[in-house]
Amino acid sequence: LNDDKSPFQRTFVNQVKRCAEMSRKLRFIKDQIHKAGLTPSPSPAPQLDIDLEELEIQLEEHEHGLIEMNANSEKLQQTYNELLEFKMVLQKVHNPTLCISSFPFSRKKNLVFQLKFKPCKHISVRIDRSEMLPGPSNQTGVRFISGIICKSKVLRFERMLFRTTRGNMLFNQAPTDDQILDPATNELVEKIVFVVFFSGEQARVKILKICEAFGANCYPVPEDTIRRRQITREVLSHLADLETTLEAGLHHRDKALISIGFHLAKWMNMVRREKAVYDTLNMLNFDVTKKCLVGEGWCPIFAKTKIQEALQRATTDSNSQVGVIFHVMHSVESPPTYFKTNHLTNAYQEIVDAYGVAKYQEANPAVYTIITFPFLFAVMFGDWGHGICLLLGALFLIAREKKLGSQKLGSFMEMLFGGRYVLLLMSLFSIYCGFIYNEFFSVPFHIFGSSAYRCRDATCSDSHSVGLVKYQDTYPFGVDPSWRGSRSELPFLNSLKMKMSILFGIAQMNLGIILSYFNARYFGNSLDIKYQFVPQMIFLNSLFGYLSLLIIIKWCTGSQADLYHVMIYMFLSPFEDLGENKLFWGQSVLQVILLLLAVIAVPWMLFPKPFILKRLHTERFQGRSYAALGTSDIYDDEEPDSAREPNLEEFNFSEVFVHQMIHAIEFVLGAVSNTASYLRLWALSLAHSELSTVFYEKVLLLAWGYDNLVIRLVGLAVFSFATAFILLMMETLSAFLHALRLHWVEFQNKFYSGDGYKFRPFSFAALNEDED
Numbered sequence: 001l002n003d004d005k006s007p008f009q010r011t012f013v014n015q016v017k018r019c020a021e022m023s024r025k026l027r028f029i030k031d032q033i034h035k036a037g038l039t040p041s042p043s044p045a046p047q048l049d050i051d052l053e054e055l056e057i058q059l060e061e062h063e064h065g066l067i068e069m070n071a072n073s074e075k076l077q078q079t080y081n082e083l084l085e086f087k088m089v090l091q092k093v094h095n096p097t098l099c100i101s102s103f104p105f106s107r108k109k110n111l112v113f114q115l116k117f118k119p120c121k122h123i124s125v126r127i128d129r130s131e132m133l134p135g136p137s138n139q140t141g142v143r144f145i146s147g148i149i150c151k152s153k154v155l156r157f158e159r160m161l162f163r164t165t166r167g168n169m170l171f172n173q174a175p176t177d178d179q180i181l182d183p184a185t186n187e188l189v190e191k192i193v194f195v196v197f198f199s200g201e202q203a204r205v206k207i208l209k210i211c212e213a214f215g216a217n218c219y220p221v222p223e224d225t226i227r228r229r230q231i232t233r234e235v236l237s238h239l240a241d242l243e244t245t246l247e248a249g250l251h252h253r254d255k256a257l258i259s260i261g262f263h264l265a266k267w268m269n270m271v272r273r274e275k276a277v278y279d280t281l282n283m284l285n286f287d288v289t290k291k292c293l294v295g296e297g298w299c300p301i302f303a304k305t306k307i308q309e310a311l312q313r314a315t316t317d318s319n320s321q322v323g324v325i326f327h328v329m330h331s332v333e334s335p336p337t338y339f340k341t342n343h344l345t346n347a348y349q350e351i352v353d354a355y356g357v358a359k360y361q362e363a364n365p366a367v368y369t370i371i372t373f374p375f376l377f378a379v380m381f382g383d384w385g386h387g388i389c390l391l392l393g394a395l396f397l398i399a400r401e402k403k404l405g406s407q408k409l410g411s412f413m414e415m416l417f418g419g420r421y422v423l424l425l426m427s428l429f430s431i432y433c434g435f436i437y438n439e440f441f442s443v444p445f446h447i448f449g450s451s452a453y454r455c456r457d458a459t460c461s462d463s464h465s466v467g468l469v470k471y472q473d474t475y476p477f478g479v480d481p482s483w484r485g486s487r488s489e490l491p492f493l494n495s496l497k498m499k500m501s502i503l504f505g506i507a508q509m510n511l512g513i514i515l516s517y518f519n520a521r522y523f524g525n526s527l528d529i530k531y532q533f534v535p536q537m538i539f540l541n542s543l544f545g546y547l548s549l550l551i552i553i554k555w556c557t558g559s560q561a562d563l564y565h566v567m568i569y570m571f572l573s574p575f576e577d578l579g580e581n582k583l584f585w586g587q588s589v590l591q592v593i594l595l596l597l598a599v600i601a602v603p604w605m606l607f608p609k610p611f612i613l614k615r616l617h618t619e620r621f622q623g624r625s626y627a628a629l630g631t632s633d634i635y636d637d638e639e640p641d642s643a644r645e646p647n648l649e650e651f652n653f654s655e656v657f658v659h660q661m662i663h664a665i666e667f668v669l670g671a672v673s674n675t676a677s678y679l680r681l682w683a684l685s686l687a688h689s690e691l692s693t694v695f696y697e698k699v700l701l702l703a704w705g706y707d708n709l710v711i712r713l714v715g716l717a718v719f720s721f722a723t724a725f726i727l728l729m730m731e732t733l734s735a736f737l738h739a740l741r742l743h744w745v746e747f748q749n750k751f752y753s754g755d756g757y758k759f760r761p762f763s764f765a766a767l768n769e770d771e772d
Contacts, residue, residue, distance in 0.1 A: 010282040018056065019275035025059040026268050032066055033257050033264070035186075052274055055267060062260055069253045076249065080242045081180055082217070083235055085148045085191070088176045089219045090232045092193040144197045145207055147218035148176070151190040157214045161196060164206050170197040272767050280762055292322055296329070298336050298759060304328075335360045338759035343401075344421045345370060351422075355744045356754020361522065363515045365748050372508060372747070373739055374425035379504065380684035380735040381426070383692060384434025385441040389728055390427035394420055426736075436478045437685075441723070442692035444481035451475060453482040493689070497682040499551045505678025505746065506540070506548045509671075512750025513537055519751055531609040536667060536750075539601035542594040544675050553583050570595060605664040610657040617651040674746040680738050688731055695722045 033039075050058075149157055158171050172195045179188035194216075196207055211218050222228050284295040299307055311324040337358050341349050345366065351373065352358070352366045378387070397404065397420035404417050416423070438444045454471050474480070479496075483489050513536050520528035550563055561581040569576055570591050578588060699722065703715020748754070760766075 011284075011286070012278040012281050015278045016275060016282065018052075019271055019278060022052075022056055022059055022271045023268075023275065025063045026264065026271060028063060029059075029066065029257075029260055030264060030268075032070075033261050036254055036257055038254060038257055038261060052270075055270065059267075062256075065256065066253070069249065069256070073246070073249050073253070076242060076246050077181065080239065080246060083239050083242065084178075084180060085217055086219045087232065087235045087239065088178075088191075089146055089148055089193050089221060090228055090235065092174045092176075142197055142199055143204065144195055145204070145211070145218055146193070146195045146221045147211060147216050148191050148193050149211075149214060149216035151175070151192050153214050153216075154192045154194070157194075157210070157216065160210055160214070161207060164210060165198060165203050168198065168200075168203065169207070171195075172197075273764050276762070276764070276767055299761075300338055300759070334756065336759035337362075337756040339364060339366070347419045347422045348373065350418075351740065351743070352748075353758070355748060356752070357756045357758050359753050359756040362753065362756065363519050363522075363751060365515075365743070365752055368511065369743055370425070373743055374422065374429045376504070376681065376742055377426045377735050377739040378429030378433040379501070379681045380738060381430045381688055381731065382433030382437045382685060383439045383441065383688065384431040385439070385443075386692075386723075386727055387427045387430030387432075387434050389723075390423060390430060390732065394424040394427055398424065426732075437689070438479040438481055438484075439689060439692065442689060442696045444479070444484045446481055448477040449475065451480055451482040453480065494682070494686065497685050498679065499555075501678050501681035502544070502675065503548050503551060504681060505675055505742075506544050508678075508742075508747050509540060509674060509750060510537070510545070512747050512752075513540065516751035527609055527612060531612075532605060535601035535604040538597050539605075539668065540671050542598040542601070544671065546591070546594050550583060557583065559583055602664065602668055605667065606661055610653065610660050613656055614651065614653050670749070677746055678742065680742070684731075684735055684738060688727070688735075691731070692727060695719055695727070 154173060158173075161169055161171055173192050174194075176191050176193060179190055181187070182189045198204065198207060208218070210216075222231065281293065284293040286292070287294050308326050311326060315324050337360055339349055339358075348369045349364075349366045352364070352369060358364055381387070397417055401420070404413075409417060434440065435447070438447075450472075452470050452472050452475050454469065479493075483492055513533060516536075517529060517533045520526070520533060547563070547567060550561075550566060553559070554561060554563065561583050563581075566578065566581050566583075574592050574595055575588070582588075696719070699715055700719040703711050703718075706712065
């Protein structure tokens with residue numbers, strides 16, 4: 001109701017900011033727990049309920065303490081790293097490659113070297129060593145600078161030193177024995193100890209600048225061995241003290257994080273809920289007295305009584321002086337769509353919602369999708385051996401439903417687990433269609449009795465291609481096993497599955513058009529019934545419904561008529577005699593009538609509806625050139641953005657006519673393309689059957705023909721791999737996607753607009769961590 005205000009102008013913006021700040025602090029604490037490698041206890045310690053203000057104070061204290069501990073730890077770690085590097089430099093000067101005792105030096109002096117670090121005291125080490133800081137420029141002699149640098153930079157560092165001093169230097173290096181922890185990235189880094197010998201003040205200045213540019217740390221090393229050993233002992237002593245201090249600091253921080261981790265989930269849930277409440281309150285508006293909040297929303301009709309009881313209970317518990325007023329209002333806006341689902345129907349509803357959410361009180365395709373989707377999948381996947389494998393996988397997911405539902409699964413497993421009941425029905429229908437096709441991993445079985453065919457004589461006892469005659473009634477259920485291996489197997493199965501696909505397609509498209517009639521009747525739209533439903537039924541069934549009738553008659557009569565010839569010459573030569581392709585008496589006359597009806601149905605869909613809509617609009621607003629003035633009794637109590645505001649749209653005839661023309665052309669062309677699209681049922685079923693046959697005959701049987709155990713095991717392994725990954729995974733996914741397309745495009749576009757929006761009630765259970 002306050003959509004005209006920005007988020008920063010709304011009433012509870014300060015409370016939302018406070019909750020957002022507390023969420024940030026909780027995320028910071030959670031990140032610190034993960035960085036420390038800790039896991040909060042699954043059973044939180046009991047704690048008294050605290051309000052938001054107390055939690056805000058506690059979070060501020062915890063964040064400040066963690067930041068201070070992290071800062072101290074970083075300082076201690078940096079000081080520890082410096083002492084560790086200094087120790088490595090002192091130890092490596094004994095290396096012959098870094099030896100400096102053979103070089104002459106001009107003079108010696110006493111130098112005080114100080115290392116400062118917190119919280120320890122200052123370390124003061126007095127060193128008598130060769131001069132590292134050269135004297136005046138007129139002095140002569142070889143000087144040196146020692147230090148340590150990252151291994152990845154040493155080649156560029158040496159090249160830069162050589163070019164800067166024009167080769168007047170000697171660079172020695174040696175790798176360190178241990179890696180050093182980088183406090184910034186918290187990773188171990190390999191480093192190199194180096195010594196640079198040079199002569200002259202200018203060279204010293206240049207070398208120090210290069211060391212600074214490359215991030216190299218320079219440390220003074222005395223030439224005297226005794227003093228060097230003395231400093232080494234002092235550095236080792238301070239390193240031991242620092243290690244103890246660092247371990248104590250880390251232990252204290254981990255202890256604090258563990259104590260916070262016991263309540264972290266509870267605190268995050270509390271803040272998340274408070275923020276969601278204030279976000280919802282920001283959608284409300286004050287009444288004219290500025291004492292009450294006014295809000296509008298949607299609720300299911302069956303939940304109205306529960307909502308009233310909850311509001312009364314909240315009023316009583318909060319001791320409010322103002323009662324809650326719950327008023328049902330009439331809206332011109334379309335309400336949101338809400339379907340009650342369970343574990344079985346939810347996945348199918350999600351499949352439909354992925355195409356588009358149903359308009360309010362529109363026919364829900366998910367009711368029919370529960371059966372038609374797995375059935376069309378099974379038509380393409382029909383094999384009861386493969387169906388049993390899918391059934392075992394679905395039963396496994398359903399049996400472990402509670403355990404898997406409480407775990408965080410990967411994207412693939414989460415998708416598979418969410419569709420476990422879809423997989424269950426797909427497997428059951430696949431077993432059914434597998435019995436129809438009589439295929440068990442492409443192998444036929446005499447399950448429902450013996451074959452209806454046998455050999456004419458003894459000469460064809462070993463043959464499956466010639467000499468077979470029918471000697472008894474047709475095989476009672478499914479395809480006769482004798483078709484397997486015969487010369488007419490592929491033509492027979494092709495003809496069967498192709499015609500069956502057309503029948504299924506026409507039946508499902510007719511169902512979609514019939515559902516459009518129920519939609520139009522429910523919404524009281526008689527124009528859609530007269531000028532959309534009726535011509536669509538006439539056009540579709542005059543052509544493709546007639547084709548379905550011819551297929552059924554041909555199956556029942558055993559006629560040899562060419563249906564391709566019948567359908568083609570129905571358009572090219574409608575008055576020509578059918579001859580041997582005639583299936584029933586009066587067929588030629590019926591074809592002419594159906595063709596005329598199909599031609600009439602096209603302008604029937606196109607022209608009447610736009611002109612009738614224009615006439616109705618003109619009659620409705622005739623004489624209404626002036627708008628009515630609103631009175632205080634009607635409009636004063638309405639909110640500016642209320643759903644009760646009337647919304648009158650102008651009638652644009654050209655837009656309506658173009659829309660109707662597009663719809664009519666789309667249906668006419670779609671009737672042809674959609675019918676052809678259902679042939680994918682035949683194509684994928686044939687491909688699945690042939691792939692299964694190839695893997696069985698060319699892999700398993702071929703390997704089993706050898707009298708060698710290794711070859712047989714290899715053949716069995718290849719057959720199992722091909723069945724699992726190609727037939728059970730890739731073919732399943734392919735058939736699933738094709739069945740999805742048939743429902744979205746061929747079925748739902750006949751009646752389903754899908755331009756609604758979901759009902760999303762305010763619920764704490766629906767909140768997730770992403771809303772923090």
